[in-house]
Amino acid sequence: MALLPLLCALVLAGALGAGAAAVRRAPVSAESTVAAARRHARLTATAAVVLGAAAAVGTAGTEAFSGGRAGGLGVTVLLVPVVYGIVHTVVLGIGELTWPRPTGEVRRARLVHRGPLDAAPAALVRLAAGAGAIAVLVIAGGALLAGPDGRSFTSTRGSGVSATSSTASPFPGWFYGRPALVGLLVLAVLVAAALWLVAERPAVVTRDERVEEALRRASAHRVLRVAVAALLVDTGGLLHIAGTAMPDDGPLRYLGVALGVLGAVVVLTGVVVGCLRTPDVPSAAPAVPVP
């Protein structure tokens, strides 16, 4: 039941992709090829956002991952961005699989090797790597510091008979870290597959090489943008929750404030990254130069 909204969105995406593959028509000229590619990219991006949002809302609305457990709602909230990212990436991958293919008697291709990261914006790749490393550190640190229930943090002040301890929950221990880690790993695998599909999909036949490069760069940008956003929002959320679990007095108070502020900044960064504009694709040069 927990995965029902996710599965519904994925099945719908698969059906749309199969339909798109069945009805796609052959472009008749280089210019119509570029136009068809741009249209396909636009439709795919829109479908990815709509289906991703539907899956995320469905996950949140049904509290899909709560399972009636204490703290289950937190897990659901944590996985909403991941579900959005997974569905978004899968739809984009289907879009790359159904990309317009070359037709006609004479076909042309550039003899260049394309790697999965060649078209990906370097800044987003670096951000993804950095955010991934931070996410692993936060999850690992949380798992080590959390109490036996995996979602509380106990701090002790003083020693001997005067020692006092306080326990706060929620704390991003293994209880939250495990589903987040699994979800983010699935997302990472899907992103790698989608970037591979972006590199391997048919090139757009055009006289202007910039158009083909820009279309591929835009595809990679869409894939990475949302995945990095989901990663940052989850990591920031875990950091923020860790901050709020710190005691209100003593030296850990400052650490708590720092973690809380850092988490909020990371979440905000994720939102901004998710809203980044896709790089522009230049218009294709006309087949016959206009005098």
Place this chain on the structure above:
Amino acid sequence: MTLDISVDVGAPTPPYEQIRSQIAGYVHGGLLADGARLPTMRALAADLGVATGTVARAYAELEAAGLVASRRRTGTVVTAGAARPAEDAVRQAAAELAQRAREGGVDRETVLAIVRAALLQPDTATAAVPEDDGRRAGPGQVRRTRPSPAQGM
């Protein structure tokens, strides 16, 4: 410089042979240097709208000819192969010819027509039959050639 591959799926020459011959031409012409990475079979097949097996067969024949090598990490790369001093000399002469044509303002089609005409001329180095004592002609000397009886038949 970006190199293009074109395939005419309606031509009598099979697509794999068209791909093979063009890549081989680029390698022999020095346009694809040793170590240059070729597109993956899947990517090139997708770009050309042909089956992956078509590109795989072209690559396999290029590999059999020693022009490319498949490596696990880097994919298919151009290999230098055996040294071909004669081809290097022709390549150098072609570069000089192209340079002279540019300097003299001779257009590309004319240059190609001249080269084609030169290639159609009888091979004076190997088809020459010694008329008398078999001495080889020295540099700058003109040798008269006569078709052998076998050539005339």
